Amino acid sequence: MEVISGSRVALITGVTGQDGAYLVESLLAKGYVVHGIKRRASSFNTDRIDHLYQDPHVSNRNFILHYGDLTDSTNLIRIVQQVQPDEIYNLGAQSHVAVSFESPEYTANSDALGTLRLLEAIRILGLEKKTRIYQASTSEMFGKVQETPQRETTPFYPRSPYGVAKVYAYWITVNYREAYGLYACNGILFNHESPLRGETFVTRKITRALARIHLGLQDCLYLGNLDALRDWGHARDYVEAMWLMLQQDVAEDFVIATGVQHSVREFVTRAAAELGLAIDWRGDGGDEVGVVASVRGNGAMRVGQRIVAVDPRYRRPSEVETLLGDPTKAREKLGWMPKTGFADLVAEMMREDLKGAQRDALVREAGYKAFDHHE
Ligand code: NAP
Numbered sequence: 001m002e003v004i005s006g007s008r009v010a011l012i013t014g015v016t017g018q019d020g021a022y023l024v025e026s027l028l029a030k031g032y033v034v035h036g037i038k039r040r041a042s043s044f045n046t047d048r049i050d051h052l053y054q055d056p057h058v059s060n061r062n063f064i065l066h067y068g069d070l071t072d073s074t075n076l077i078r079i080v081q082q083v084q085p086d087e088i089y090n091l092g093a094q095s096h097v098a099v100s101f102e103s104p105e106y107t108a109n110s111d112a113l114g115t116l117r118l119l120e121a122i123r124i125l126g127l128e129k130k131t132r133i134y135q136a137s138t139s140e141m142f143g144k145v146q147e148t149p150q151r152e153t154t155p156f157y158p159r160s161p162y163g164v165a166k167v168y169a170y171w172i173t174v175n176y177r178e179a180y181g182l183y184a185c186n187g188i189l190f191n192h193e194s195p196l197r198g199e200t201f202v203t204r205k206i207t208r209a210l211a212r213i214h215l216g217l218q219d220c221l222y223l224g225n226l227d228a229l230r231d232w233g234h235a236r237d238y239v240e241a242m243w244l245m246l247q248q249d250v251a252e253d254f255v256i257a258t259g260v261q262h263s264v265r266e267f268v269t270r271a272a273a274e275l276g277l278a279i280d281w282r283g284d285g286g287d288e289v290g291v292v293a294s295v296r297g298n299g300a301m302r303v304g305q306r307i308v309a310v311d312p313r314y315r316r317p318s319e320v321e322t323l324l325g326d327p328t329k330a331r332e333k334l335g336w337m338p339k340t341g342f343a344d345l346v347a348e349m350m351r352e353d354l355k356g357a358q359r360d361a362l363v364r365e366a367g368y369k370a371f372d373h374h375e
């Protein structure tokens, strides 16, 4: 393995995910040599980082991928031993809350025990003094919130197997810091989105669907709880906070959030406005629908068309109704502030998904099959 010498070395689990992609870009720009762990899959799974890929035959590479999995201790120990990282960012996880109700044991294995395995790898290899570790903790740990806004001292009350697994990962990170003096910290990140967001998280599901409905590729967007409230920021801003957390004199845990909250319904309304549409919300509960009230510009949508409806399959057995973070500690100690507000985030996601839908429409017009992925 021929790589640049003298640079700081980072190892990222979950490098193929949304945050992994933004973090690699950011660390490479800072001069790091970046190693990432990707999972073996039966088809290519590196779309988000393909633009950064470097041919293994080229010397002086600064971005190297390794096959691995958070459920495989020996593999993790071997990679950490080989890479000798200055910083580990543990972003790998089964990160979908609804899926965690379907696969609770796997979620616990990867999200809870995966963190333990990495911490143990550092300890077993005697890297306690060299390697700093960031744990991707989450506002989902606050679950049934015990106070609003949520801050570093707010008690946890997780509401899903995912949230429970992440609470274990949070505390084992704190424990290894206290027991073995590791520089280990938790970023308690509130929801953060981007054009790279997974397609089944609600924001991306909304922007993709509206773009496709706008171009006549889809009829209706089916959602679950429209009243859920989230504090949505941009992933690009949030990965900077991760890095800052590992550059301090003392390891601490930080809430990362915007301090502003919107409902799922508001997200839909804002995204539709980007396409020149006003939505009239009619009915309530499971019967609520979003109907086109007015249209500006071109597109397939007509006034009176029902474009949003509720489908109970997207509701969760136990829901996190509201999340709102207080990022004061991050602002004061890290000098971190979010740069992208809600309107700009939605606009960017809508713009990018419109491009994707336009490409699919062209493919269809030319007589080729455009795939239509659904949950
Ligand atoms: P994401 O897009 O779902 O990416 C998750 C990554 O983890 C992917 O690279 C995935 O690989 C990988 N992964 C899944 N299971 C794994 C396993 N067993 N071993 C190794 N890698 C595995 O998630 P994200 O939005 O980037 O979030 C990054 C981290 O922050 C996650 O830990 C998430 O729980 C946490 N978090 C996210 C948010 C948010 O709003 N985005 C907020 C708070 C905390 P594949 O690509 O092969 O699936």
Ligand code: GDD
Pocket (backbone or CB within 6 Å): 095, 096, 097, 098, 137, 138, 139, 140, 189, 190, 191, 192, 200, 201, 202, 203, 205, 222, 223, 224, 225, 226, 228, 229, 230, 264, 314, 315, 316, 319, 320, 321, 323
């Ligand atoms: N996914 C999804 N799909 N969510 C829906 C839908 C739908 O059709 N309809 C309504 N929702 C509601 C969910 O019930 C939830 O209240 C809210 O929209 C946000 O759902 P997600 O986008 O799936 O995100 P999340 O808040 O459950 O979890 C995300 O944020 C956490 C941080 O708070 C994930 O990224 C987690 O990994 C992360 O830890």
